[in-house]
Amino acid sequence: MIKTIFILYFSLLVALHTAEETHGFTLVPNPNRRSSKNSQHGTRRENFSLSLDFITFDLDDTIFPVGPVVADANKALFRHLESLGCKTTQEEYIEATKDIRKALAGKAITYTELRKRAIRSVLKKHLSEDDISDSTVYGSYDVWEEHRHISAETHLYPDTVPMLKQLKTNHPDAIIGAITNGKGSPLKMNSIRQFFDFCVSGEDDDVFPLRKPDEGIYKVALERFRTLSQKRKDIAMDGTKPFWIHIGDDLSNDVGASAKCGAKSIWVDLGDEYNQTASKRDPSQQQPAWSTATKEELEIRKLMNEEAQQYVSERVTCLENLPLVIERMTQLDVQEER
8 A cells, every 4th residue: 555655656746747847837735625535435635736827818809899899999080080071981991991901912911000091091082182191190090099998998898807806816926918919908908907917919010910810929928928937037938838828709819829839728708798799700690890801701710710619628608707717727636545
């Protein structure tokens, strides 16, 4: 019996060492759970917690609904353009955006540049060339981006802030980042900026055009993590793999892409009251008013989503459950024969 216990103990030590070497995390006894003994089978169960290093979030439709946020930003933009003498409409603006994308014939363009070109296009239909300058276009775009962040903060899901507070309490040493294809940033939102260490955008110079679902954007996020870890812990992180959880609503962009880069992925597939748009991306359904995706793009995305299903580590239907789900993902039960 003593020999059996020794072998099990030695095996556990090897497992812990391997975890540290290959994944960059450590195992520590969980103080919130007691050891238990099963008298019938003569086993003793010990609970360990994996040390969570890195948590990343998608933004749109993960911590706030993108539909009303973009709608509010567009309304603010149209009010501003009207003050300049350009009384455009949602339909005219979206049509200009689609025409620009069609003319590019698949060539990559940032969302920022696309919107600036669309603004210039609608201005040309209502104003003379002498009244249109770069400063007019850029200033109009700045109005859109400012109101995007204002609206995003207004429309935060009701359990977003409590969820982030709980995660910060449970994992005070974990680095928390945002990974988004768009221009939204939690660092520009007063109610949640304190919970995030950084934000990586598909618009960033060191990312574009490697937006989700390209793995490039996740690799940039990993580099940010390593830099922050080295500063915080004064140790080199090169070559180590952190225990990393990524959280997002999009199967292809978030679940599949992050998993291929080494993350455990949580699919945020929320209830109807959260007003997510993922379910409306089916090519057979009517798309949101702000969407400019072609039917071909939607068909490709549908296939990619189906492929990404295999990478779902956990699924949540309300954000308040996230801390509990993450706690479960960090637990490891070890049974020892007595």
